[in-house]
Amino acid sequence: MTQPTRIVLATRNAHKVEELRDILADVLERTGLDLVPVTDFPELEDVVESGVTFAANATLKAEAVRDATGLPALADDSGLAVDVLGGSPGVFSARWSGVSGADKDAANNALLLAQLGDVPDQHRAAGFVCAAALAVPGQDTIVREGAVRGALGREPIGSNGFGYDPLLVLPDGRTLAQLTAQEKHEISHRGRAFRALAEDIAAAFA
Template sequence: MSQSSLRTADPRLVLATRNAHKVVELREILADALHRTGLSLVGVEDFPQVGEVVESGVTFAANALLKARATVQATGLPALADDSGLAVDVLGGSPGVFSARWSGVGGPAKDTTSKDSANNELLLAQLADVPEEHRGAGFVCAAALVTPDGTEIVREGSVRGVLTRAPRGSGGFGYDPLLELPDGRTLAQYSSAQKHAVSHRGAAFRALATDLAQALAPVG
């Protein structure tokens, strides 16, 4: 099967998330690849038939593939998914794949701001007595592309820093206000363009962009 045959008549590429922040972020990161393929990136909110996926994988790559496969199966369209999280050195790499639900799984599914705050507060409390020299941590992201014919590609990216003692910055989401990079700013203090250039998600999806453009190139 040729690469161009992987394209469907529908020009949408589905990002397996209901997080509006991620959809906007990925449209920016993948702008060139989307332009080259003529695809528009949409979230699963546009597809009520896509159910919640149990992220039962024990790695970021496994969870990304679970979400992308389920989205392709439900929509018949090529899908992107990522799984990412914060790995804290003194916690043995946790929260890791449990980052989004570190403070529990209760509460409204769409109330991401409250969940982010709860996760951040719990993590800071757990590390309250940890000295500066042991507050190393990093974000890790696995990005997956799955097409209706069964093609599967995964790329990974990471960024390292140290954890602050209080959130700083109003940009980004999740644990962004807690990870301070070597220049003294948290990811939440970067502009969108600056964050995309250094972030784990930016690195993973930039690596995947070439695969995307090749696999989903328009016919002709």
């Protein structure tokens, strides 16, 4: 089989593309792979995230893109799990408010803060979870997971993140959105999951 030169990232989120090019920079250089977003394949339709776990949704997306393009594919599914909400928003994090488009993040954050308005600080524990999947033609799909824990703040703070990043307060008192890109990659759920998956990428394409 001819060694592929591209690996497709199954997301239309430009923030994720930028993050993952940074997180995977070393293994991409080692393997000579070019990480390209699924938007480079305009004929592909969005995959319905019908799984009930992060791992299931990541697998669905990676395998759909692999099968449609014939190229190796990466995908992730991630979200915020709030303890007092029984792990919600969980796999519904991106759709929590029902709002789409440019206002989605602000609407999701506002709804979650309203739902937890009366919850005292000692019961606001929460964390991000990420499942990252690698789907390679002719091979079994591999999934790795990562997590970061903290507590839900009472207002969005910080401008360096996206999604719920401005709400998760870390043990050092900063939110995920107050970290530099490098600091975030070192501790974030997505950074941990994809750094683990980087070894699988290296093994598949070394």
